[in-house]
Amino acid sequence: xxxxxxxxxxxxxxxxxxxxxxxxxxxxxxxxxxxxxxxxxxxxxxxxxxxxxxxxxxxxxxxxxxxxxxxxxxxxxxxxxxxxxxxxxxxxxxxxxxxxxxxxxxxxxxxxxxxxxxxxxxxxxxxxxxxxxxxxxxxxxxxxxxxxxxxxxxxxxxxxxxxxxxxxxxxxxxxxxxxxxxxxxxxxxxxxxxxxxxxxxxxxxxxxxxxxxxxxxxxxxxxxxxxxxxxxxxxxxxxxxxxxxxxxxxxxxxxxxxxxxxxxxxxxxxxxxxxxxxxxxxxxxxxx
Amino acid sequence: xxxxxxxxxxxxxxxxxxxxxxxxxxxxxxxxxxxxxxxxxxxxxxxxxxxxxxxxxxxxxxxxxxxxxxxxxxxxxxxxxxxxxxxxxxxxxxxxxxxxxxxxxxxxxxxxxxxxxxxxxxxxxxxxxxxxxxxxxxxxxxxxxxxxxxxxxxxxxxxxxxxxxxxxxxxxxxxxxxxxxxxxxxxxxxxxxxxxxxxxxxxxxxxxxxxxxxxxxxxxxxxxxxxxxxxxxxxxxxxxxxxxxxxxxxxxxxxxxxxxxxxxxxxxxxxxxxxxxxxxxxxxxxxxxxxxxxxxxxxxxxxxxxxxxxxxxxxxxxxxxxxxxxxxxxxxxxxxxxxxxxxxxxxxxxxxxxxxxxxxxxxxxxxxxxxxxxxxxxxxxxxxxxxxxxxxxxxxxxxxxxxxxxxxxxxxxxxxxxxxxxxxxxxxxxxxxxxxxxxxx
Numbered sequence: 001x002x003x004x005x006x007x008x009x010x011x012x013x014x015x016x017x018x019x020x021x022x023x024x025x026x027x028x029x030x031x032x033x034x035x036x037x038x039x040x041x042x043x044x045x046x047x048x049x050x051x052x053x054x055x056x057x058x059x060x061x062x063x064x065x066x067x068x069x070x071x072x073x074x075x076x077x078x079x080x081x082x083x084x085x086x087x088x089x090x091x092x093x094x095x096x097x098x099x100x101x102x103x104x105x106x107x108x109x110x111x112x113x114x115x116x117x118x119x120x121x122x123x124x125x126x127x128x129x130x131x132x133x134x135x136x137x138x139x140x141x142x143x144x145x146x147x148x149x150x151x152x153x154x155x156x157x158x159x160x161x162x163x164x165x166x167x168x169x170x171x172x173x174x175x176x177x178x179x180x181x182x183x184x185x186x187x188x189x190x191x192x193x194x195x196x197x198x199x200x201x202x203x204x205x206x207x208x209x210x211x212x213x214x215x216x217x218x219x220x221x222x223x224x225x226x227x228x229x230x231x232x233x234x235x236x237x238x239x240x241x242x243x244x245x246x247x248x249x250x251x252x253x254x255x256x257x258x259x260x261x262x263x264x265x266x267x268x269x270x271x272x273x274x275x276x277x278x279x280x281x282x283x284x285x286x287x288x
Numbered sequence: 289x290x291x292x293x294x295x296x297x298x299x300x301x302x303x304x305x306x307x308x309x310x311x312x313x314x315x316x317x318x319x320x321x322x323x324x325x326x327x328x329x330x331x332x333x334x335x336x337x338x339x340x341x342x343x344x345x346x347x348x349x350x351x352x353x354x355x356x357x358x359x360x361x362x363x364x365x366x367x368x369x370x371x372x373x374x375x376x377x378x379x380x381x382x383x384x385x386x387x388x389x390x391x392x393x394x395x396x397x398x399x400x401x402x403x404x405x406x407x408x409x410x411x412x413x414x415x416x417x418x419x420x421x422x423x424x425x426x427x428x429x430x431x432x433x434x435x436x437x438x439x440x441x442x443x444x445x446x447x448x449x450x451x452x453x454x455x456x457x458x459x460x461x462x463x464x465x466x467x468x469x470x471x472x473x474x475x476x477x478x479x480x481x482x483x484x485x486x487x488x489x490x491x492x493x494x495x496x497x498x499x500x501x502x503x504x505x506x507x508x509x510x511x512x513x514x515x516x517x518x519x520x521x522x523x524x525x526x527x528x529x530x531x532x533x534x535x536x537x538x539x540x541x542x543x544x545x546x547x548x549x550x551x552x553x554x555x556x557x558x559x560x561x562x563x564x565x566x567x568x569x570x571x572x573x574x575x576x577x578x579x580x581x582x583x584x585x586x587x588x589x590x591x592x593x594x595x596x597x598x599x600x601x602x603x604x605x606x607x608x609x610x611x612x613x614x615x616x617x618x619x620x621x622x623x624x625x626x627x628x629x630x631x632x633x634x635x636x637x638x639x640x641x642x643x644x645x646x647x648x649x650x651x652x653x654x655x656x657x658x659x660x661x662x663x664x665x666x667x668x669x670x671x672x673x674x675x676x677x678x679x680x681x682x683x684x685x686x687x688x689x690x691x692x693x694x695x696x697x698x699x700x701x702x703x704x705x706x707x708x709x710x711x712x713x714x715x716x717x718x719x720x721x722x723x724x725x726x727x728x729x
Contacts (some may be wrong), residue, residue: 012394015392019386047410
């Protein structure tokens with residue numbers, strides 16, 4: 001009943017809350033305990049997105065076909081951009097498929113704190129669950145889009161001899177990990193900073209668009225003038241997109257060794273992202 | 289090893305008001321860069337120790353709060369708005385970190401700071417049970433095992449496959465509480481969530497929490513509903529502007545709270561015979577309401593008697609005096625009045641100068657639940673004319689009567705509305721006069 005009893009330090013507390021945690025304390029064990037939550041979040045996002053829609057998950061099929069069609073008309077038929085001799089529709093679809101995984105990961109995680117402040121302010125669970133479930137949700141979307149891509153790939157593969165899928169296909173998991181890592185890493189940094197500077201969200205929209213134009217999504221790297229190539233190569237997603245195309249379509253001007261740059265970039269940005277995120281999650285409720 | 293499951297040591301929490309940073313990203317970066325190199329803040333004026341927006345716009349939501357909670361205790365946290373109750377719960381449930389101090393806990397904590405956190409309006413009741421359960425820290429297998437119990441407890445089985453956006457707010461609350469109630473945590477933290485839902489469901493929730501307490505669970509409740517606190521908690525912590533103002537039995541804490549918030553006093557006294565209300569015949573020294581064993585209170589159990597006690601100085605020889613009071617409820621209605629005219633020994637006896645004490649006992653099970661105030665009067669009865677009033681203090685003391693809902697008060701097991709200004713337990717008799725109706729025979 002009385003306060004101020006000094007309880008001996010060596011008791012078995014399950015939880016000790018201090019003003020600041022050590023920066024390396026990521027509480028991964030706890031994350032594992034909450035793995036069901038991540039799974040349910042993914043499921044919730046997927047199910048709730050399709051309630052009260054007529055076509056439901058069919059939208060995942062329609063969107064890439066439509067956007068690849070639009071790209072084909074505008075960039076290939078009207079602007080007459082080269083596609084390295086590949087069928088334009090397939091070329092854009094390949095770029096789009098892998099790029100959209102990156103961009104959805106990035107924009108999905110970038111508003112983690114702001115858009116979840118309601119739930120974060122009322123109940124505790126490891127905050128990292130949210131970015132993780134975003135990546136997994138996006139992976140499902142990617143899977144669907146990739147499936148459509150494969151259908152078109154088979155169709156064009158039989159009708160055009162220029163399309164030559166090869167063993168680089170085996171690199172796909174690596175490509176996906178790199179894309180997810182960079183997307184989530186930047187996303188977490190942005191989401192942590194947006195708790196204080198809300199304008200970053202606006203900046204991010206432009207940033208993602210710029211990044212897409214500075215990557216070989218709508219044009220092959222080979223058509224870029226030599227003096228501008230460095231700009232594209234500095235973009236860590238460039239090698240991933242190029243290798244993806246090289247693996248599935250057989251055309252691309254980069255060697256897989258360039259992936260090491262993307263991988264290194266990913267590791268750094270992911271580490272920084274997690275550390276900042278971890279720091280902010282402690283008290284962000286007070287500032288957001 | 290002791291049974292302390294929550295140990296809060298010197299915890300403080302600051303909030304910064306107004307602008308949180310220098311206002312621009314550039315300014316923040318500059319300051320951060322300077323700090324990194326060990327230079328003083330470039331935005332400071334010379335001689336200034338800290339940027340002024342930091343020092344003068346900080347609010348201390350909690351100041352050096354320390355307490356321990358033992359296993360199996362049910363503790364209420366009360367206080368006025370802004371006293372720091374919600375901040376304390378947020379710290380305990382790890383939503384935000386303290387500015388200083390340490391909080392140690394033992395066992396699984398489930399906190400319900402809001403009903404239905406994470407409920408997605410588009411998902412059905414069934415789907416939301418799983419999501420909400422996971423948010424509260426249950427595994428999927430655990431939810432599945434308890435699913436029937438949850439649905440049963442919520443009483444919405446008919447609508448379990450309807451999106452919760454079509455639920456009435458009552459159904460929503462019931463479903464949400466049902467999930468949390470089945471969590472069976474070692475420590476349950478609840479914030480004012482019982483304000484919603486009808487009284488029967490409230491009772492169900494309270495029972496559940498009580499049971500959790502009996503099974504060794506620890507419950508922490510924030511509520512403005514003092515009858516919930518008094519019923520559920522043996523102990524309550526009263527917070528006042530961020531500090532622990534009182535920590536002790538819940539009835540005492542509630543009394544202190546009422547005193548703070550609505551100026552409730554169960555005891556008023558005047559130091560000498562010139563300052564008290566009255567005239568040159570009699571002056572009031574003190575007036576109070578207390579329990580039978582003499583403890584001054586602002587809160588009373590409906591079943592227990594309430595003693596009204598006057599102390600007064602008689603300043604003139606040979607006057608006849610009768611202390612009296614009017615008892616009014618919160619609507620201003622006079623429930624009854626009572627006076628020393630029933631005190632046959634003193635009513636017609638001329639008094640000697642001196643200090644007197646008069647007590648009146650209001651029996652238990654007479655007043656209804658609610659708030660009452662006492663208007664204290666001392667007069668001299670003239671019987672055939674209006675009495676001479678020596679003193680008349682309106683709202684001299686006030687107090688509140690609670691029903692602990694334990695089934696042995698006038699309301700018995702009934703939980704709904706119970707009308708009336710008084711609530712006596714009266715004798716009832718029923719007998720069967722004839723087994724056969726003559727017309728039918």
